[in-house]
Amino acid sequence: LIQSNDLKVDESSLTGESDLIRKSFDHDPVLLSGTHAMEGSGRFLITAVGLNSHPSKLSVVNGLPPCENKKEAEPVVILEDESKGKSVLQAKLSSSIVAAATVLILIIRYCITHYAVNHESFKTSDLAYFVNFIIIGVTVLVIAVPEGLPLAITLALTYSVKKMMKDNNLVRHLDACETMGNATAICSDKTGTLTTNRMTCVQSYINGSFYKTQSPSYELLDGNTRERLVECVCINSGYSSQVYTFNSSRKSMMTVIRLPNDVFRVYSKGASEIILTRCSYIFGDAGTIQNFNFGRVAELTKNVIEPMASDGLRTIGLAYKDMVPKGTKTEANQVEYNHEIDWDDEEVVRNGMTLIAIMGIQDPVRPEVPAAIEKCQRAGITVRMVTGDNINTARSIATACGILKPGSDFLALEGKDFNARIRDENGKVSQEKLDSIWPRLRVLARAHPCDKYVLVKGIIDSKGIAGTDVAKEASDIILTDDNFTSIVKAVMWGRNVYDSISKFLQFQLTVNVVAVTIAFVGACAISDSPLKVWHLTSE
The missing domain is CATH 3.40.1110.10 (Calcium-transporting ATPase, cytoplasmic domain N)
Structure with missing residues (x-):
């Protein structure tokens, strides 16, 4: 900032604080990208853009691996991901291993029998056999996945997303439903999520x-x-x-x-x-x-x-x-x-x-939180509290919520103690030391953003609505009510996706598995499929 007239800036998009920040040439002259000038006027000189701006640095902490060494940045090459836009289940459906194995076994067996054992020479008429093998492989690929399964997955995901929205879960990425269904650990903030945030x-x-x-x-x-x-x-x-x-x-x-x-x-x-x-x-x-x-x-x-x-x-x-x-x-x-x-x-x-x-x-604990945490624990999900509060306050709230139980050997650590236990003499995170700590860790107090990143090792899928805009950009699901019970609902509907598909497969795979098995075993045993194309496609 090189000139200002009673300039006040809204930095809530970065800090979460709604109070306006006064900016002047001799006091706090730095304007941050993504903030809004609410009062006054001023002139400023741009010193950093793009990846060097403050929001980008926060995004790195929230959603990208931190740089271990500060070498000169190399040109970024954008690679197209073939599975982009697909959910985890939808990507799995595109697998053609069984079909490829069938074709490969048929071709190898035919070549060994005719050319190696019988010492026959290659003839043009042999191409018909190879074409037939490919047709069988394509047929196996067609029937290996029930024709209604992709539609069933899409319907199950859509239904779950709709139900999650009613339970105050805004899903930004469709595959987050499946991710929550597979969740085994939840790291939650304390203020406003586990507590009422009414001081x-x-x-x-x-x-x-x-x-x-x-x-x-x-x-x-x-x-x-x-x-x-x-x-x-x-x-x-x-x-x-x-x-x-x-x-x-x-x-x-x-x-x-x-x-x-x-x-x-x-x-x-x-x-x-x-x-x-x-x-x-x-x-x-x-x-x-x-x-x-x-x-x-x-x-x-x-x-x-x-x-x-x-x-x-x-x-x-x-x-x-x-x-x-x-x-x-x-x-x-x-x-x-x-x-x-x-x-x-x-x-x-x-x-x-x-x-x-x-x-x-x-800051009282939300009355519904202890029951929700107990439900998570019965479902095999470990709940951890990660907060910036005092260690004694965090331990007391964790005990009231049921995260810490009397007589247990679980750990409650401050951020500095956590770092001291997991880093080697060079200051780098030791995976071996981290693996010895995190299974018993239940409370991390006085935690900084980098401490949270090290603990979670990736993007946090669920952020509270009170989080900053940068945090929301890194999230897959946003809690519109900032309530821990909404996370439990997200897990429930995520598991509902798999339950719905399992029920569908009970009726579909009975015939399909038998047909694929006969075709595959036949290819291995007699160099041909007992079931022809019209048999398989009519199932």
């Missing part, structure tokens, strides 16, 4: 007190704490000088507002363990400002954060920081700056904060 604050830690069963009284909090707490929660709706948006690397967001006398106040909220590491002070009893060291971090983690997470709560930390001009510092937790603040130096902006509170937010 309610049920526990809190404020002014040195842990409110576990009841909310703190607003009147009992000191004025300083009340003011900071209310502003920290509500500041997103007001004017801000600077915004550091939430992303998977920050695990938090920061908003900067300008106060009188050139004072800048930074409010931050995000994952509690991340916020704690950035704080140097804390609001203690009666709102007094106290030093916050590593010992206090460990104490709060053990006595507050872990109990909240064990109850299945998402823990959010709230903190702030006042940045004042040099020589005007009046409080211990204020930070002085010279002349101007370098907002691009995020380390300076986010460190030295004062912890206001820790909130425990409840």
Whole structure:
């Protein structure tokens, strides 16, 4: 971005966040391909297109194998796939192995008998035998697959797709029905899919007190704490000088507002363990400002954060920081700056904060999810949770859903621990190590997109509607209600395709198998088929 006038951009197609992002020459000047300018105007210089654009890089993570080495890209050669546009079953129907084997056996047996054993020379009349062998092979090919089977498969797939749409499954590729019918493992996100995605604050830690069963009284909090707490929660709706948006690397967001006398106040909220590491002070009893060291971090983690997470709560930390001009510092937790603040130096902006509170937010499990997961397990399908949440929160929700069971030896790992266990000394994924981990892995917490790719090893066929547009482009089925039970329905209708075809084959293959067997055995035994063309085609 080289020039802008109050430019705001919608990046929800990439991040899933609906909030507009302010862009300016000196603050967040990068515009991403596929985003939309919603307010203001501006001029920009294009620096990357095509495969080098941000959406393409995300597409690689979602749907294509990552590059192991960063060599110069070679020219891409597009090859036509003969089976493109066909489902798995339809592609199998085009197999001509039996017919080819029949023709080959007939020709080989004839040649050995007449030319090798009887020492006869080749005659023009022998061509009639070879033509007859080919006719028999083509006939076997015709009757090997019942004439109604391709139509039966198409009807079964179409029927299942229609039923899946009513069950909130939007099928983008027809062969996804068969894929779901063969599914043996489902990797699901937590928020919104296994849970209701309706957040309610049920526990809190404020002014040195842990409110576990009841909310703190607003009147009992000191004025300083009340003011900071209310502003920290509500500041997103007001004017801000600077915004550091939430992303998977920050695990938090920061908003900067300008106060009188050139004072800048930074409010931050995000994952509690991340916020704690950035704080140097804390609001203690009666709102007094106290030093916050590593010992206090460990104490709060053990006595507050872990109990909240064990109850299945998402823990959010709230903190702030006042940045004042040099020589005007009046409080211990204020930070002085010279002349101007370098907002691009995020380390300076986010460190030295004062912890206001820790909130425990409840996201209840969908009532229908435990029964759906149990149904999957009875059907031989392993359900795994892959989430970006805290490991204790993820473990608690997984236990409530039935993914983890008491007394089992299943694993619940964080992304960094998962990578440490599956990678060799060179940082590459070891298939042997991965094979020793994934059968027992049930929960992967604090997971990044690349962790999900390594675990799933391919395109995830089912994505929630809350996912980004890039994720949907890589998916075969989209859940329009973002509900785990819809995945169970997709598996059910996928298996229905095979059940329907099996019922059809019970009636069709009785005669066909007998006819093909007689023709094939006859070709091997007497160099001719006991059943002629008119016999076979009349079946």
